Amino acid sequence: MSTPLSPLRVVDADFFAAAGPGGELPAPTLPEIAFAGRSNVGKSSLMNALMGRRNLVRTSGTPGCTRAVNLFRARCADDVELLLADLPGYGYAKRSKDERTSWGPLLERYLGRRPSLAALVVLVDARRGIEDEERQLLEFVASTKAQRAPVATLIVATKLDKVPASRRKVELQRIRAEGAPVLGVSAESGDGVAAVWSRVRAVVGVGLPQ
Numbered sequence: 001m002s003t004p005l006s007p008l009r010v011v012d013a014d015f016f017a018a019a020g021p022g023g024e025l026p027a028p029t030l031p032e033i034a035f036a037g038r039s040n041v042g043k044s045s046l047m048n049a050l051m052g053r054r055n056l057v058r059t060s061g062t063p064g065c066t067r068a069v070n071l072f073r074a075r076c077a078d079d080v081e082l083l084l085a086d087l088p089g090y091g092y093a094k095r096s097k098d099e100r101t102s103w104g105p106l107l108e109r110y111l112g113r114r115p116s117l118a119a120l121v122v123l124v125d126a127r128r129g130i131e132d133e134e135r136q137l138l139e140f141v142a143s144t145k146a147q148r149a150p151v152a153t154l155i156v157a158t159k160l161d162k163v164p165a166s167r168r169k170v171e172l173q174r175i176r177a178e179g180a181p182v183l184g185v186s187a188e189s190g191d192g193v194a195a196v197w198s199r200v201r202a203v204v205g206v207g208l209p210q
């Protein structure tokens with residue numbers, strides 16, 4: 001017997017739009033879920049895993065590969081549509097000064113003023129946990145709440161396959177102790193991916209009916 005298809009599952013996904021530094025973002029339409037985190041943490045890989053697509057979102061072994069805001073449209077089996085935003089990674093030292101100053105404002109504009117931003121997923125490497133940049137990112141988004149509808153936040157600990165199974169629970173608890181909800185994933189094995197998707201759907205208000 002085959003498992004019934006979850007209504008939350010992504011059945012169709014495609015590239016929607018991109019905006020580089022100084023570029024125009026498309027007019028806000030669907031609710032957007034943004035994926036932010038240090039370069040190489042696994043943002044693009046997680047987005048591919050969530051959408052059930054191997055190579056829709058470009059991933060790379062070279063940190064700093066994503067320099068624009070790239071939007072992808074995902075349609076679920078229950079016909080709910082969302083946009084997933086792949087944000088430029090931060091914390092990559094080998095950038096020219098010009099590049100660094102040119103994508104700072106892009107992230108700030110997107111995270112600070114995008115009216116259709118419904119949720120922010122902050123990715124951290126399960127082996128590193130939350131550091132100053134992540135705290136600043138969460139504080140920045142919280143500081144914009146007077147200007148628009150609240151943005152739900154979720155921490156996702158990536159590359160869980162690189163943490164020995166016996167340490168996973170402890171590492172996740174350590175991150176959770178920082179006060180934000182946290183889920184662990186491995187884009188490699190697929191562990192935790194369905195849980196992230198169902199949490200994302202719930203926080204943007206399109207979870208399964210109770």
Ligand SMILES: Nc1nc2c(ncn2[C@@H]2O[C@H](COP(=O)(O)OP(=O)(O)OP(=O)(O)O)[C@@H](O)[C@H]2O)c(=O)[nH]1
Nearest residue numbers: 039040041042043044045059060064065066089187
């Ligand atoms: N073992 C393991 N490797 C992963 C996982 N997720 C991503 N990677 C690898 O980590 C590297 C970076 O992944 P990306 O998804 O491109 O990271 P990113 O955060 O989008 O990076 P930038 O776009 O540069 O900011 C790639 O070589 C991936 O194959 C995971 O869950 N487990």
Ligand SMILES: [Mg+2]
Nearest residue numbers: 043044058066
């Ligand atoms: Mg990327």
